[in-house]
Amino acid sequence: MSEAMELKPRPTPAPDDPMAALVDALVDAYDREPVGQAGCAALPPREAIVAVVEDLRRVLFPGIYADESLPRASLRYHVGTWLCDLHRDLGRIVRLSIAHQAPERAAEEVRSEAARVAAGLLAALPDIRHALLEDAQAALDGDPAARNIEEIVLTYPGFEAITVYRLAHWLHRAGTPYVPRAMAEYAHGRTGIDIHPGATIGRRFFIDHGTGVVVGETTVIGDDVKVYQGVTLGALSVSRTFAGAKRHPTIEDRVVLYAGATVLGGETVIGRGAIIGGNVWLTQSVDAGVTVIETAPTLDFRQRGARA
Amino acid sequence: MSEAMELKPRPTPAPDDPMAALVDALVDAYDREPVGQAGCAALPPREAIVAVVEDLRRVLFPGIYADESLPRASLRYHVGTWLCDLHRDLGRIVRLSIAHQAPERAAEEVRSEAARVAAGLLAALPDIRHALLEDAQAALDGDPAARNIEEIVLTYPGFEAITVYRLAHWLHRAGTPYVPRAMAEYAHGRTGIDIHPGATIGRRFFIDHGTGVVVGETTVIGDDVKVYQGVTLGALSVSRTFAGAKRHPTIEDRVVLYAGATVLGGETVIGRGAIIGGNVWLTQSVDAGVTVIETAPTLDFRQRGARA
Amino acid sequence: MSEAMELKPRPTPAPDDPMAALVDALVDAYDREPVGQAGCAALPPREAIVAVVEDLRRVLFPGIYADESLPRASLRYHVGTWLCDLHRDLGRIVRLSIAHQAPERAAEEVRSEAARVAAGLLAALPDIRHALLEDAQAALDGDPAARNIEEIVLTYPGFEAITVYRLAHWLHRAGTPYVPRAMAEYAHGRTGIDIHPGATIGRRFFIDHGTGVVVGETTVIGDDVKVYQGVTLGALSVSRTFAGAKRHPTIEDRVVLYAGATVLGGETVIGRGAIIGGNVWLTQSVDAGVTVIETAPTLDFRQRGARA
Numbered sequence: 001m002s003e004a005m006e007l008k009p010r011p012t013p014a015p016d017d018p019m020a021a022l023v024d025a026l027v028d029a030y031d032r033e034p035v036g037q038a039g040c041a042a043l044p045p046r047e048a049i050v051a052v053v054e055d056l057r058r059v060l061f062p063g064i065y066a067d068e069s070l071p072r073a074s075l076r077y078h079v080g081t082w083l084c085d086l087h088r089d090l091g092r093i094v095r096l097s098i099a100h101q102a103p104e105r106a107a108e109e110v111r112s113e114a115a116r117v118a119a120g121l122l123a124a125l126p127d128i129r130h131a132l133l134e135d136a137q138a139a140l141d142g143d144p145a146a147r148n149i150e151e152i153v154l155t156y157p158g159f160e161a162i163t164v165y166r167l168a169h170w171l172h173r174a175g176t177p178y179v180p181r182a183m184a185e186y187a188h189g190r191t192g193i194d195i196h197p198g199a200t201i202g203r204r205f206f207i208d209h210g211t212g213v214v215v216g217e218t219t220v221i222g223d224d225v226k227v228y229q230g231v232t233l234g235a236l237s238v239s240r241t242f243a244g245a246k247r248h249p250t251i252e253d254r255v256v257l258y259a260g261a262t263v264l265g266g267e268t269v270i271g272r273g274a275i276i277g278g279n280v281w282l283t284q285s286v287d288a289g290v291t292v293i294e295t296a297p298t299l300d301f302r303q304r305g306a307r308a
Numbered sequence: 309m310s311e312a313m314e315l316k317p318r319p320t321p322a323p324d325d326p327m328a329a330l331v332d333a334l335v336d337a338y339d340r341e342p343v344g345q346a347g348c349a350a351l352p353p354r355e356a357i358v359a360v361v362e363d364l365r366r367v368l369f370p371g372i373y374a375d376e377s378l379p380r381a382s383l384r385y386h387v388g389t390w391l392c393d394l395h396r397d398l399g400r401i402v403r404l405s406i407a408h409q410a411p412e413r414a415a416e417e418v419r420s421e422a423a424r425v426a427a428g429l430l431a432a433l434p435d436i437r438h439a440l441l442e443d444a445q446a447a448l449d450g451d452p453a454a455r456n457i458e459e460i461v462l463t464y465p466g467f468e469a470i471t472v473y474r475l476a477h478w479l480h481r482a483g484t485p486y487v488p489r490a491m492a493e494y495a496h497g498r499t500g501i502d503i504h505p506g507a508t509i510g511r512r513f514f515i516d517h518g519t520g521v522v523v524g525e526t527t528v529i530g531d532d533v534k535v536y537q538g539v540t541l542g543a544l545s546v547s548r549t550f551a552g553a554k555r556h557p558t559i560e561d562r563v564v565l566y567a568g569a570t571v572l573g574g575e576t577v578i579g580r581g582a583i584i585g586g587n588v589w590l591t592q593s594v595d596a597g598v599t600v601i602e603t604a605p606t607l608d609f610r611q612r613g614a615r616a
Numbered sequence: 617m618s619e620a621m622e623l624k625p626r627p628t629p630a631p632d633d634p635m636a637a638l639v640d641a642l643v644d645a646y647d648r649e650p651v652g653q654a655g656c657a658a659l660p661p662r663e664a665i666v667a668v669v670e671d672l673r674r675v676l677f678p679g680i681y682a683d684e685s686l687p688r689a690s691l692r693y694h695v696g697t698w699l700c701d702l703h704r705d706l707g708r709i710v711r712l713s714i715a716h717q718a719p720e721r722a723a724e725e726v727r728s729e730a731a732r733v734a735a736g737l738l739a740a741l742p743d744i745r746h747a748l749l750e751d752a753q754a755a756l757d758g759d760p761a762a763r764n765i766e767e768i769v770l771t772y773p774g775f776e777a778i779t780v781y782r783l784a785h786w787l788h789r790a791g792t793p794y795v796p797r798a799m800a801e802y803a804h805g806r807t808g809i810d811i812h813p814g815a816t817i818g819r820r821f822f823i824d825h826g827t828g829v830v831v832g833e834t835t836v837i838g839d840d841v842k843v844y845q846g847v848t849l850g851a852l853s854v855s856r857t858f859a860g861a862k863r864h865p866t867i868e869d870r871v872v873l874y875a876g877a878t879v880l881g882g883e884t885v886i887g888r889g890a891i892i893g894g895n896v897w898l899t900q901s902v903d904a905g906v907t908v909i910e911t912a913p914t915l916d917f918r919q920r921g922a923r924a
Binding site: 018022025026027028033042045046100177178181182185188189192194198214235247260262273282287290292293294 | 692752760763769894895
């Protein structure tokens with residue numbers, strides 16, 4: 001992947017080459033409308049962020065994600081290697097993202113801040129792992145098709161999305177730009193579950209199936225909440241004047257939101273233990289312990305000719 | 309990727325290294341709450357399962373998935389190589405999953421059962437391929453945007469999901485743990501279509517677009533059924549006491565379920581040839597030949613000021 | 617990946633090998649129901665199409681997708697190398713797809729047409745890049761959670777889907793078979809957003825969240841349109857007799873379609889500046905400047921016992 005290596009065998013096109021005009025047009029386009037500055041202050045490449053997410057998952061659950069030939073006796077050596085590599089790789093993407101956002105800061109200061117952030121996330125891994133195993137237990141309790149914790153860690157998209165959320169949220173709170181959102185979108189792409197890393201989510205969170213779930217940036221979710229596919233916790237207004245304000249709802253402990261339910265607005269509170277039925281659309285608060293269902297829409301049953 | 313190779317150049321941190329405490333904390337966490345046992349009885353790694361799915365697709369449709377330089381004359385040689393490799397790789401992931409579920413069983417017995425399962429799936433490939441080409445033909449018949457069978461095999465997410473389902477379902481029926489579900493979640497992640505490998509699905513099944521489709525574990529689907537994006541065939545109760553019971557609906561032959569339709573419950577039967585309209589929510593059975601549509605919800609059309 | 621290399625160490629199974637019957641059964645199946653002809657006229661392999669998409673994204677936004685060690689001074693050299701490689705790789709997949717569709721055409725003629733198509737798309741890249749940056753600006757204007765253009769290019773799935781659409785649409789208009797649809801399905805798999813490359817989409821298009829969005833083949837979308845997750849722009853009939861006809865709606869400038877809105881039919885026109893509320897289901901046209909919302913369905917709020 002070394003770009004520099006490719007230079008000698010294939011030099012840039014000569015000026016009389018029709019490709020030369022294309023190169024000029026593109027480089028002009030970069031200069032006219034720069035994005036991410038190709039140069040020293042480049043953003044961390046997306047695949048580097050993805051690699052760090054995968055390496056974090058391996059160190060959280062080596063029994064699921066590591067190579068099978070991992071004898072218990074040498075586990076400490078492996079974990080040591082993984083953590084050293086992660087400290088370097090995570091530190092690098094954090095450093096690049098801070099340097100890109102604040103190009104005026106001294107390189108050494110950025111480097112040491114990035115190293116601190118990376119060490120902090122690694123130190124938090126045992127707690128994050130414990131929280132994730134509580135989430136997995138909630139999935140096991142809530143899904144009759146689930147066989148055991150291993151199956152959930154290995155296969156449940158909701159668990160994958162929550163894993164990435166808990167890692168990305170830690171970095172978001174540490175003030176790291178770009179990286180948390182890129183992690184979240186990686187999980188979104190793989191699972192269809194779109195949790196903004198700024199959201200606040202309590203313990204034992206369970207998302208079943210999950211495709212189409214959206215959890216907005218300023219959402220606050222309590223403990224023991226269950227969410228099904230297609231649930232949106234969103235904003236009422238998308239005016240940029242609301243950037244930074246609480247635009248997304250508060251979901252208290254033990255709430256269940258069934259498939260397709262939509263709850264909008266920063267002042268909307270779904271009270272403790274409430275149950276929100278499938279496809280219900282709410283822009284108002286709901287008291288604790290209340291069940292909200294849509295009055296069944298009238299269905300029209302019509303017998304056709306002899307086709308069946 | 310050899311873990312062992314990495315040991316010498318980068319040994320585990322020395323005890324006075326701040327990283328050492330981190331290693332200890334993580335290894336303690338693994339011991340307190342073990343998941344998938346990092347050791348001899350490890351689960352098959354997810355990427356090994358994904359590689360087997362891709363290799364199965366290549367041997368099913370070499371004209372689509374194999375490298376272009378595949379001359380007809382040497383096809384038998386390639387297929388022989390692929391099948392030998394698949395027998396080994398599929399056998400290995402089946403063996404690891406059985407050994408993980410039943411660590412008390414003798415290694416040799418597990419190994420020979422896994423080899424039998426792998427050989428069985430390989431022997432079933434011609435029939436599975438024929439069934440899949442019937443599914444592709446149903447897609448071609450049902451989608452005016454489709455140009456030919458090749459385009460469907462190469463590009464349709466519904467076809468990808470059904471391909472993985474038919475492979476995973478075979479393994480599910482053979483009693484293989486973990487692997488079928490991991491295969492299904494790989495397809496879910498790529499397509500947004502979530503078909504549990506335990507579901508029973510007839511011939512010429514067509515899923516159009518597909519994002520958000522959920523087909524539960526005990527669903528039974530007949531022949532010539534068409535399903536659009538966002539259709540849920542789900543359960544009414546998620547109590548674990550229903551594990552193993554029929555919790556998901558029965559869809560008889562020639563039923564069409566339009567986008568966003570939801571059918572719930574193990575005793576709900578959608579009769580032969582019925583048509584279920586978009587967004588209809590059903591927890592009751594529907595007779596053969598009946599069309600069900602939601603009575604159009606009242607829409608409110610309001611002219612705004614001079615904005616347009 | 618060279619298939620030919622594998623032949624010597626692992627020859628095809630001997631006739632008395634049980635694997636031989638399997639090989640025969642599969643090769644017979646290929647012959648009985650050929651798909652994509654394993655041979656000279658093979659379709660371009662899917663991963664080659666994916667690689668070209670990724671290479672196109674890198675040359676569009678090297679500040680985001682290229683390796684960090686890309687000094688400004690050597691940028692022209694890199695771009696030249698990338699474009700030469702793209703001309704070859706894009707030319708190859710276009711050539712394979714044309715040759716597969718029209719096997720009767722002379723190889724040299726197909727080769728030169730493919731080279732022309734590839735050069736044409738590369739020449740269009742500066743304009744496509746400018747259009748994409750307008751799309752990114754629309755996302756920045758429309759989403760309070762967005763921080764800057766870089767974050768949108770790096771992380772927004774809607775931006776990823778539109779990027780691939782604008783590239784695939786160019787190839788679709790150039791008459792290239794298979795490749796545009798395969799590109800679109802790659803983006804669909806990663807983002808949950810399904811835009812047919814045949815759709816016509818104006819400037820400053822913004823898709824937020826995006827999971828479940830479907831934009832059909834003959835849809836026409838004006839400028840400054842905003843679309844939220846789960847919006848379907850679809851067809852009323854799926855009879856193959858409508859292949860080629862305008863089956864999908866027209867969305868005029870400045871229309872907003874909120875989450876889950878469905879607009880169906882080739883003669884349905886949503887007029888300039890109209891706003892279509894969440895979950896509204898439309899098969900009729902809407903005048904310019906009109907807001908359409910579903911009359912709030914009756915919700916049933918029921919206090920349960922002492923559970924909360």
